[in-house]
Amino acid sequence: MAQVSMTVNGKAVKRSVPDTTLLSEFLREHLRLTGTHVGCDTSQCGACVVHVDGRAVKSCTMLAAGADGASVVTIEGLAKDGALHPMQTAFNDNHGLQCGFCTPGMIMSGVDMVARYKAEGRELTEAAIRHELEGNICRCTGYHNIVKSIQDAAARM
Amino acid sequence: MSEGIGARVKRKEDKRFITGKGRYTDDIRMENQAYAAFVRSPHAHARVTGIDRAAAEAMEGVIAVLTGPELVADKIGNLICGWAITSKDGSGMKMGPWSALATDKVRYAGDAVAVVIAETPAAARLAAEAVAVDYAELPAVVFADRALDPGAPQVHDVAPGNLIYDWEIGDAGATDAAIAGAHHVTRMEITNNRLSPNPMEPRSAVATFDEAEDHYTLYTTSQNPHVARLVLSAFYNVAPEHKLRVIAPDVGGGFGSKIYIYPEEIVCLWASMKTKRSVKWTADRSEAFLTDAHGRDHVSTATMGFDKSGRITGFKVETIANLGAYMSLFSSCVPTYLYATLLSGQYDIANIHANVKAVYTNTVPVDAYRGAGRPEACYLIERMMETAAREMGMNPADLRRKNFITSFPHQTPVIMAYDAGDFDGNLDKALKAADVAGFPARKAEAARRGKLRGIGYSCYIEACGIAPSAAVGSLGAGVGLWESAEVRVNPVGTIEVLTGSHSHGQGHETTFAQVVADRFGLPIGNVQIVHGDTDKVQFGMGTYGSRSGAVGISAIVKALDKVEAKVRKIAAHVLEAAEADLVIEGGAVKVAGTDRQMAWHEVGLAAYTAHNLPAGMEPGLKEGAFYDPVNFTFPAGAYIAEVEVDPATGVTEVVRFTAADDFGTIINPMIVEGQVHGGVAQGIGQALLEEVVYADDGQLLTGSYMDYAMPRADDVPFYTIEHNTTVCPNNPLGLKGCGEAGAIGAPPAVINAITDAIGTNDLAMPATPQRVWRAIQAARPAIAAE
Ligand code: FES
Ligand code: FES
Numbered sequence: 046m047a048q049v050s051m052t053v054n055g056k057a058v059k060r061s062v063p064d065t066t067l068l069s070e071f072l073r074e075h076l077r078l079t080g081t082h083v084g085c086d087t088s089q090c091g092a093c094v095v096h097v098d099g100r101a102v103k104s105c106t107m108l109a110a111g112a113d114g115a116s117v118v119t120i121e122g123l124a125k126d127g128a129l130h131p132m133q134t135a136f137n138d139n140h141g142l143q144c145g146f147c148t149p150g151m152i153m154s155g156v157d158m159v160a161r162y163k164a165e166g167r168e169l170t171e172a173a174i175r176h177e178l179e180g181n182i183c184r185c186t187g188y189h190n191i192v193k194s195i196q197d198a199a200a201r202m
Numbered sequence: 203m204s205e206g207i208g209a210r211v212k213r214k215e216d217k218r219f220i221t222g223k224g225r226y227t228d229d230i231r232m233e234n235q236a237y238a239a240f241v242r243s244p245h246a247h248a249r250v251t252g253i254d255r256a257a258a259e260a261m262e263g264v265i266a267v268l269t270g271p272e273l274v275a276d277k278i279g280n281l282i283c284g285w286a287i288t289s290k291d292g293s294g295m296k297m298g299p300w301s302a303l304a305t306d307k308v309r310y311a312g313d314a315v316a317v318v319i320a321e322t323p324a325a326a327r328l329a330a331e332a333v334a335v336d337y338a339e340l341p342a343v344v345f346a347d348r349a350l351d352p353g354a355p356q357v358h359d360v361a362p363g364n365l366i367y368d369w370e371i372g373d374a375g376a377t378d379a380a381i382a383g384a385h386h387v388t389r390m391e392i393t394n395n396r397l398s399p400n401p402m403e404p405r406s407a408v409a410t411f412d413e414a415e416d417h418y419t420l421y422t423t424s425q426n427p428h429v430a431r432l433v434l435s436a437f438y439n440v441a442p443e444h445k446l447r448v449i450a451p452d453v454g455g456g457f458g459s460k461i462y463i464y465p466e467e468i469v470c471l472w473a474s475m476k477t478k479r480s481v482k483w484t485a486d487r488s489e490a491f492l493t494d495a496h497g498r499d500h501v502s503t504a505t506m507g508f509d510k511s512g513r514i515t516g517f518k519v520e521t522i523a524n525l526g527a528y529m530s531l532f533s534s535c536v537p538t539y540l541y542a543t544l545l546s547g548q549y550d551i552a553n554i555h556a557n558v559k560a561v562y563t564n565t566v567p568v569d570a571y572r573g574a575g576r577p578e579a580c581y582l583i584e585r586m587m588e589t590a591a592r593e594m595g596m597n598p599a600d601l602r603r604k605n606f607i608t609s610f611p612h613q614t615p616v617i618m619a620y621d622a623g624d625f626d627g628n629l630d631k632a633l634k635a636a637d638v639a640g641f642p643a644r645k646a647e648a649a650r651r652g653k654l655r656g657i658g659y660s661c662y663i664e665a666c667g668i669a670p671s672a673a674v675g676s677l678g679a680g681v682g683l684w685e686s687a688e689v690r691v692n693p694v695g696t697i698e699v700l701t702g703s704h705s706h707g708q709g710h711e712t713t714f715a716q717v718v719a720d721r722f723g724l725p726i727g728n729v730q731i732v733h734g735d736t737d738k739v740q741f742g743m744g745t746y747g748s749r750s751g752a753v754g755i756s757a758i759v760k761a762l763d764k765v766e767a768k769v770r771k772i773a774a775h776v777l778e779a780a781e782a783d784l785v786i787e788g789g790a791v792k793v794a795g796t797d798r799q800m801a802w803h804e805v806g807l808a809a810y811t812a813h814n815l816p817a818g819m820e821p822g823l824k825e826g827a828f829y830d831p832v833n834f835t836f837p838a839g840a841y842i843a844e845v846e847v848d849p850a851t852g853v854t855e856v857v858r859f860t861a862a863d864d865f866g867t868i869i870n871p872m873i874v875e876g877q878v879h880g881g882v883a884q885g886i887g888q889a890l891l892e893e894v895v896y897a898d899d900g901q902l903l904t905g906s907y908m909d910y911a912m913p914r915a916d917d918v919p920f921y922t923i924e925h926n927t928t929v930c931p932n933n934p935l936g937l938k939g940c941g942e943a944g945a946i947g948a949p950p951a952v953i954n955a956i957t958d959a960i961g962t963n964d965l966a967m968p969a970t971p972q973r974v975w976r977a978i979q980a981a982r983p984a985i986a987a988e
Binding site for chain 2: 065073077078080084085086087089090119121124144145147149172175176182184185189190192
């Protein structure tokens with residue numbers, strides 16, 4: 046068993062979990078934060094993306110123990126004081142989701158990519174968004190409105 | 203802004219999904235929950251000669267290890283196919299036995315042999331590994347075009363030669379004669395590649411047996427929970443219908459694959475009774491590839507005859523359809539009544555004949571996947587039309603126009619009676635939006651960059667709604683394909699709509715509310731859509747075949763009619779006015795030309811207080827309706843793809859995609875366009891990327907997202923979407939359906955564009971870089987030599 050302490054969505058949590066517990070499993074099963082989804086077992090789909098110390102991470106590829114001491118933000122922690130994050134609003138405004146299963150990962154990846162490009166002073170073009178979404182699969186939307194959502198949010202963020 | 207029919211209303215359901223509050227089956231945790239892990243056959247075909255579970259049973263956390271013979275002893279029934287197809291010689295289809303856990307034989311790699319129930323998922327998996335199964339391997343048959351070979355391995359004893367049925371439609375003699383006398387004949391061998399539906403949410407089930415009540419509850423990833431309950435009770439004998447509640451909560455996509463009742467749900471229910479625990483199972487993606495029903499997998503020969511002017515004289519099709527190792531729930535109707543009945547396409551063809559042989563192989567069962575039969579038909583026709591145009595030196599758009607059906611209703615020689623359409627108008631809109639006139643300039647510009655640019659067309663038609671019940675019944679369907687709805691107006695005037703349709707991404711909570719809002723002039727916020735729970739909604743047939751609008755909403759409209767009739771009676775009585783003088787608008791019932799009115803909530807209150815109702819009227823304001831359509835609906839459209847191929851690598855990029863669709867009345871254009879986007883992306887996926895690949899011995903080679911190429915964001919362009927509306931004359935709102943169009947229309951458009959670019963007609967899906975590069979080498983040695 047591993048003793049794991051971290052901050053999740055601003056709250057300190059501490060659990061004793063089997064060594065092999067993945068971060069995705071830790072969030073879903075131990076903290077019952079089920080907004081983080083698991084859509085594959087080969088680290089391809091991105092449904093599980095969360096932020097660990099400010100960076101987008103596929104939580105299915107990281108052990109919970111590996112996030113010991115880290116600050117983790119999940120989809121549940123993105124809205125602040127009831128106000129949706131601009132990326133969340135943009136997904137609603139632009140019909141960037143259908144079944145919603147890929148959506149938490151898409152939004153977390155979107156927030157990360159906009160922030161990164163802004164910090165690096167690079168332009169987040171349509172082509173760049175499509176390329177950045179390499180690790181996020183959506184089966185419903187054909188990506189059209191996901192790309193539009195991220196473009197829209199980038200303008201608002 | 204209006205929230206009624208035609209308004210681009212933002213989705214009500216989004217809030218929970220964008221905040222991580224969606225509630226999918228795997229998010230549900232019951233008290234006292236245990237976990238199931240399945241022991242699956244590593245072989246495609248083998249006899250099970252022994253199962254030793256002692257080691258697994260002794261492992262920590264293991265509650266039970268259960269096998270097929272116990273399931274059979276408990277009288278759990280075999281899985282069935284619910285649509286009977288009759289062969290041309292009059293014999294019935296050959297349905298081989300499919301036990302939820304194999305008893306004597308396994309028939310595909312992944313076939314379930316045993317299940318372990320344990321305290322944790324990890325313990326269940328570890329123990330499943332420890333169950334020792336002895337197999338006597340048998341040779342396997344895998345491919346559609348090998349299944350009928352003399353001496354091919356036999357999958358089921360009941361189906362000699364692996365033939366499930368040998369079915370035909372149309373007039374063979376007349377069609378042969380028409381082709382024999384044709385001025386030009388186009389002939390093609392066409393394969394429709396095998397696909398894995400891949401909704402992003404893997405299948406999952408949580409079953410609970412309540413011993414005190416003798417009652418079961420199943421949470422499951424289903425597109426049709428009532429159908430699941432019916433089948434689980436009537437055929438699989440798990441529990442009687444009134445003792446089984448099926449709930450399909452938020453479901454993360456379906457695309458057909460969540461219509462069926464699979465062994466896992468049956469086993470979870472049964473195991474919950476055996477172990478007196480809640481039993482949960484969630485597939486991982488590898489298990490999904492191995493067990494979710496696949497789609498398509500046809501091998502066809504098509505022959506089309508034309509007269510001198512380019513008019514089609516006859517169309518003959520021979521198809522072998524691979525149905526996999528067992529007949530899944532609706533598998534039999536897909537390559538017959540959902541496929542061959544659409545072989546007339548958008549064209550006036552006097553003579554059509556199709557022969558379909560369905561075969562067993564040692565592969566995952568094959569059933570409906572987005573479009574189901576209609577993409578296979580469309581792909582055949584539209585590749586034939588493009589090829590024929592090239593062979594005859596005609597413009598492919600002109601050849602299509604020359605053959606378009608232009609007057610309605612139109613009876614095809616293959617059952618369907620098209621009710622309305624404007625095929626020329628669709629094509630006009632597509633040609634304009636795609637700027638086909640500017641294509642030569644774009645092609646020349648691409649050539650300067652060393653790219654081969656091509657353009658391809660596809661004019662699709664589909665039959666949606668899958669109805670009427672009497673008609674499908676006469677064709678062998680085991681169920682009626684109507685829909686039900688109940689509209690409850692509360693005393694405060696808010697409205698709940700209970701529907702038998704199921705939303706797993708389609709946005710029903712918004713569009714259905716728009717229909718109600720439109721009717722009474724209420725905000726959609728006052729309308730709640732209830733679905734997906736057999737305890738709340740009395741019955742329903744679920745969502746597939748683009749039927750939620752044409753059938754599901756029509757049922758709601760019928761119930762709204764009844765509500766409105768009662769509202770008018772109440773208001774006329776209270777307002778002392780004639781019913782004919784009343785208008786319902788803006789959330790009130792008004793006496794036309796006066797200032798007398800009842801607010802909507804006052805009507806609700808009047809109905810429930812019942813202090814002042816017309817004599818003899820029952821209190822309350824709640825109406826139900828069953829709607830059985832009189833015909834299928836026929837969405838149709840024209841799609842144009844433009845691609846650029848790199849001749850050095852064979853890499854294809856879809857650079858433009860234009861869709862002009864006729865879906866009839868549109869309730870929410872934003873949602874409809876989203877459906878087209880998603881369908882087109884799946885169509886591009888089929889055309890360029892996706893293919894389930896089995897090795898000769900039946901091992902699945904595409905078992906993960908590393909091997910099965912899903913379309914990603916940079917594989918697709920922004921799409922241009924146009925609408926050309928002719929209303930459906932056969933349902934109250936004139937709806938046709940939009941869910942499958944993209945997946946039906948896109949593949950031939952893309953392949954026609956590539957073959958245009960590289961100058962060959964011979965190219966199979968998926969058009970991977972290697973395939974395209976080889977086709978270029980074969981077709982244009984001059985380019986290859988550059
Ligand atoms: S679940 Fe993490 S990438 Fe698919
Ligand atoms: S919205 Fe369903 S997978 Fe993206």
